[in-house]
Amino acid sequence: MADTCPKCGHGGVESDKCPSCGVIIPLYRSYLEKMRRGPQAPVAAAPAAHATATVTPPPTATEPPTGAAPRAATGGPRRLHFHGSGGALLGIHVVNALLTLVTLGVFYFWGKVRVRRYLFSQTEFEGDRFAYHGTGKELLFGFLKAALVFGVPIGVLNALPEFLDAPRPVKIAAGLVAYGVALVFVPLAMVGARRYRLSRTSWRGLRFSFRGPALAFVRLFIVGSLLSGLTLGLYYPFFITQRHAFLTSHSYFGNRAFAFTGHGRELLRSFIVTVLLFLPTFGLAGVWFSARRRRYFWSMTSFGGARFASTITGARLLGLWVTNVLLLALTLGLAWPWIIARNVRFTFANVSLLGAPDLGGVTQDAQAATATGEALSSFLDADFNIG
Secondary structure, three states: OOEOOOOOOOOOEOOOEOOOOOOEHHHHHHHHHHHHHOOOOOOOOOOOOOOOOOOOOOOOOOOOOOOOOOOOOOOOEEOOEEOOOHHHHHHHHHHHHHHHHHOOOOOHHHHHHHHHHHHHHOEEEOOEEEEEOOOHHHHHHHHHHHHHHHHHHHHHHHHHHHHOOOOHHHHHHHHHHHHHHHHHHHHHHHHHHHHHHHHOEEEOOEEEEEOOOHHHHHHHHHHHHHHHHHOOOOOHHHHHHHHHHHHHHOEEEOOEEOEEOOOOHHHHHHHHHHHHHHOOOOOHHHHHHHHHHHHHHHHOEEEOOEEEEEOOOHHHHHHHHHHHHHHHHHOOOOOHHHHHHHHHHHHHHOEEEEOOOOOOOOOOOOOOOOOHHHHHHHHOOOOOOOO
16 A cells, blocks of 8 residues: 655655665664653662662663754753754855856756755754755746736736837826735735745744735735825834734644744834834944834744744844844855855854643644745735745
8 A cells, every 4th residue: 555755755665775865764763752751750769788780771772863963952942943054055156146147047046946955954952953855846837827826917908008108197097906916916925925934834844834815914914004004104013013923823834733822912112112213322222122123023923832933133143134234245145055054054043842742643634735825925025934
């Protein structure tokens, strides 16, 4: 009977060994089960009268595969660790740029996948690294589909009135319709990009997924945008919190969802202070609010009974941004790979998971997703991150 590999998700496996990643499926499942149960407290044995030597038991079939790092202890915060380097990323970027030029831009999608696979493969949590399963072919076809669905209508609405030399009221109406279409496509891109990226990400062989209904998020986004405008921005803290709650609470690892319990009113006071101080501080108050928002969002997020926490501050965030700008300016952009690595390390250093997440009962429950939303986010020149 055909099986699915719990490590890489390869389907139709007819034997105990996966033909894709080479893992022994029964052994790996046993290993995952042991990890889900977590470390067991040692049982204190009665002291023997003549026992003086310590016997080290041989490794069992359920121990981690060769090369896996030791698991963290049950106590203390748990953190992600990034083992990559800017130098390795530079090599990837150089090859990507050359092949993109040679192929007249076609290799861009495969280059994007190469960068993501490297970043995920160098990210470790509890001794196991993440994996990215997207392909350049998926991104290419997603781009073509997005160009047809999004690019053509917007292009027609913007160009046709000018081409026909239509009256000014017609041009204004066409512009408003184009803006309305874009207002719908932005939340569709956010949902689509998140759905695709999570579906192509795994840890310990289990896929992530996003299961939020797109139309519900479109309604939330449009209403929140309108209310933020009508209230001169006062509704904005509620809007971004509702948006983050939707994206987080519909995100899954295996068959278990993340949880978010935040409320916009907790950010309202900070937002008002930021608006009042924005001009006197030449915009630096916005950095402080960004750090405050990130700390709050992480603190309200949990998974399997363990809650996230963030120690990011406005000063640290400002220092990161200023240093990144200086590096880009002084190196004429060549420091971009090192900036990517710095940003990842900065995030991981300031985010932790408090407590041991209960992974018992978490099973594979991969969801289908297309790359159209991912391509839409590229069309809109926006990068909707997972986190």
